Amino acid sequence: MQVTQRNNTNKSSNYNKKENLKERLQTYGMILPSFIFLLVFSIYPLLWVLRYMFSEFDESTPAKFIGLENFVRLFTRDTYFWKTVMNTFVYGGGKILLTIPISFLLALFINEKLKGKDIVRAMIFMPTIISTAVMAMMFYYILNPYNGVLNQILIGFHLVSQPVNWLGRKYAMLSVILVAVWGAIGNYMIYFIAGLQSIPQEIYESAEIDGANKLQTTWFITIPMLGPVMQVIIMMAITVSLKGYESIMVLTGGGPNGSTDVMFLYVYKLFFPMSDGSDFRTDYGYGATAAFVSAIIVGLITCAYLYYSRKSNEDT
Structure with missing residues (x-):
C-alpha cells in the first residue's frame, strides 16, 4: 500500500x-x-558606441585608440554641439508646452457625448501613423517660401504683400515646432482619453448636484485625478521631444546657420554626412562620443523629472 x-x-x-x-x-x-x-538593436549598438567613443575612426581609416581626446574636444572645443543642446531645449520645450495642453483640450472635447466623435478622433490621430519623413515633406511644400501653399493663401487673401520665409532664420524654429506638435497631439490625446474614461462618472454627478460648473469640475476633479496619467504622458513627451530630429532633417537640415540643429541630428550628421554643402565629415568615434553625451543629457533630464514628480506626490 x-x-x-x-x-x-x-x-x-x-x-x-x-x-x-x-x-x-x-x-x-x-x-x-x-x-x-x-x-541586436539596443545592447549591441550601445556596446559599439562604448567601444568607439575612445577611438579616432572614420570610413577611410581603421579605429585608433586616442583615450579621452573625443571628450576633451566635445567639452572644450566643440561650441557647435552645445549650440545644438540649447536648440534641443528650445525645440523640446516648445513642443511639450504646446502639445500637452492642446492634446488635453482635444481629449476633453472628444470625450463628450458628441455625434461623429469617432471620426473626429480618427482624423486627429491620423498624423501619428503617417511616416515622419512623409509628413515633413508635405509641410515642406506647404511652408516653402517661394511657391508654398501657405504663402499663396496668405497673398491671395491679401494678408501679406510678399512671401514669408517660414523656413528662414526668423521663423524656422517656430515652424519645426508647430509641425512636430501637429504630428504628436493625436498620440497624447488618446492617452488622455483613456485617463478620462477611467474616472468614475459618479464623481461628476455628485459635483453637479453640489452646483459645480464644467470649468470647476475640470479644474478640481479631472486634472487632479489625471495626475498619474499626466506624469506618464509628460515623461514620454520629454524623452520623445529631446530625441526627435527626423522632421527637422527634412524641413531645414538643421539650418539656416544651425538655428534648428538639435543634438541627435548633429550625431546623425557625424555618422551620415548630408550632401547639403555643410562641413560635416564622417567621424564615427566622435559621433559615438556625441551620441553618448546626448543620451546622458536626456537621461538626466528624465530622471530629474521623475524625482521631482515622485517627491511632489509624496508631499501631497
Whole structure:
C-alpha cells in the first residue's frame, strides 16, 4: 500500500516537473524574440558606441585608440554641439508646452457625448501613423517660401504683400515646432482619453448636484485625478521631444546657420554626412562620443523629472 502511494507521489511529482518545464519553455519562447530584438538593436549598438567613443575612426581609416581626446574636444572645443543642446531645449520645450495642453483640450472635447466623435478622433490621430519623413515633406511644400501653399493663401487673401520665409532664420524654429506638435497631439490625446474614461462618472454627478460648473469640475476633479496619467504622458513627451530630429532633417537640415540643429541630428550628421554643402565629415568615434553625451543629457533630464514628480506626490 505504501509502495503504491509512493509510486503515485513520484508520478505526480514527475508530472508536475514536466508541466513546470513546459510552462517555462513556453515563457522563454515568448520572451526570446523581444530579447533578441533588444540585444541586436539596443545592447549591441550601445556596446559599439562604448567601444568607439575612445577611438579616432572614420570610413577611410581603421579605429585608433586616442583615450579621452573625443571628450576633451566635445567639452572644450566643440561650441557647435552645445549650440545644438540649447536648440534641443528650445525645440523640446516648445513642443511639450504646446502639445500637452492642446492634446488635453482635444481629449476633453472628444470625450463628450458628441455625434461623429469617432471620426473626429480618427482624423486627429491620423498624423501619428503617417511616416515622419512623409509628413515633413508635405509641410515642406506647404511652408516653402517661394511657391508654398501657405504663402499663396496668405497673398491671395491679401494678408501679406510678399512671401514669408517660414523656413528662414526668423521663423524656422517656430515652424519645426508647430509641425512636430501637429504630428504628436493625436498620440497624447488618446492617452488622455483613456485617463478620462477611467474616472468614475459618479464623481461628476455628485459635483453637479453640489452646483459645480464644467470649468470647476475640470479644474478640481479631472486634472487632479489625471495626475498619474499626466506624469506618464509628460515623461514620454520629454524623452520623445529631446530625441526627435527626423522632421527637422527634412524641413531645414538643421539650418539656416544651425538655428534648428538639435543634438541627435548633429550625431546623425557625424555618422551620415548630408550632401547639403555643410562641413560635416564622417567621424564615427566622435559621433559615438556625441551620441553618448546626448543620451546622458536626456537621461538626466528624465530622471530629474521623475524625482521631482515622485517627491511632489509624496508631499501631497
